Amino acid sequence: MIQNARTSSTTRLLAALAVAGLAAACATAPSGGTATPAPATDAGIARGQARAKLEAGNRRFVAGGMRAHAWQDERVVQTGQFGQSPSVGILSCADSRVPVEIIFDQGVGDLFVVRMAGNFDTPGATATFEYGVAALGVHTMLVLGHTKCGAVIAAVDGKDLPGSMPIFAREIRPAIEAAMAANKDKGAQAVIDASIEANVRFQMRKLEESAILRDAKAKGMQVLGAIYDVDTGKVRFLD
Numbered sequence: 001m002i003q004n005a006r007t008s009s010t011t012r013l014l015a016a017l018a019v020a021g022l023a024a025a026c027a028t029a030p031s032g033g034t035a036t037p038a039p040a041t042d043a044g045i046a047r048g049q050a051r052a053k054l055e056a057g058n059r060r061f062v063a064g065g066m067r068a069h070a071w072q073d074e075r076v077v078q079t080g081q082f083g084q085s086p087s088v089g090i091l092s093c094a095d096s097r098v099p100v101e102i103i104f105d106q107g108v109g110d111l112f113v114v115r116m117a118g119n120f121d122t123p124g125a126t127a128t129f130e131y132g133v134a135a136l137g138v139h140t141m142l143v144l145g146h147t148k149c150g151a152v153i154a155a156v157d158g159k160d161l162p163g164s165m166p167i168f169a170r171e172i173r174p175a176i177e178a179a180m181a182a183n184k185d186k187g188a189q190a191v192i193d194a195s196i197e198a199n200v201r202f203q204m205r206k207l208e209e210s211a212i213l214r215d216a217k218a219k220g221m222q223v224l225g226a227i228y229d230v231d232t233g234k235v236r237f238l239d
């Protein structure tokens with residue numbers, strides 16, 4: 001199954017590159033019809049399996065049974081020689097407690113990640129994911145928020161911040177206004193927790209303002225949301 005998935009992924013990549021005219025940007029892609037060899041390990045995430053694979057990886061992380069390190073050397077050689085074909089695009093927070101590959105026990109070449117304090121979408125993030133989807137074969141998107149997110153808490157607090165940091169409130173506040181109002185009688189912690197989740201859902205919808213991502217979703221791309229708990233290491237996927 002993995003072999004078929006990877007071969008199919010490579011075919012899709014080459015087709016997308018031809019359409020998008022991005023071959024020069026991915027000069028490491030295989031040429032002459034050479035198929036990407038299948039990894040000898042349980043690496044890679046097939047279409048439709050992203051949530052299950054990420055959940056399984058997170059369970060390994062929580063249990064201390066991580067294994068992605070076992071196939072890193074092989075994946076470095078493989079992706080260096082044949083190019084990348086990551087499976088899941090992830091919009092996550094820059095928070096140092098949320099190292100995305102580690103918490104999902106994934107390795108080199110698996111995830112296409114943008115990290116931004118407060119995990120909010122930007123034109124640069126959108127362009128990055130459009131590239132991942134159109135040229136690299138990303139078949140699943142995940143917006144990953146986390147508990148105790150300083151950027152979301154700053155947006156909730158609404159205090160003046162120096163430098164460029166007012167962008168946190170500007171970009172996140174529209175995502176959380178309704179959740180803040182709905183939870184204002186339940187205490188500060190409830191407001192923060194609801195705001196973190198509301199921000200994830202808002203950014204999931206915002207990604208779909210991109211015609212390329214919207215079209216990919218119409219053709220079967222999954223857009224997932226999840227919250228990482230910085231106290232337990234567990235990821236909770238949103239329904």
Ligand SMILES: [Zn+2]
Binds near residue numbers: 117146148150151152
């Ligand atoms: Zn954060």
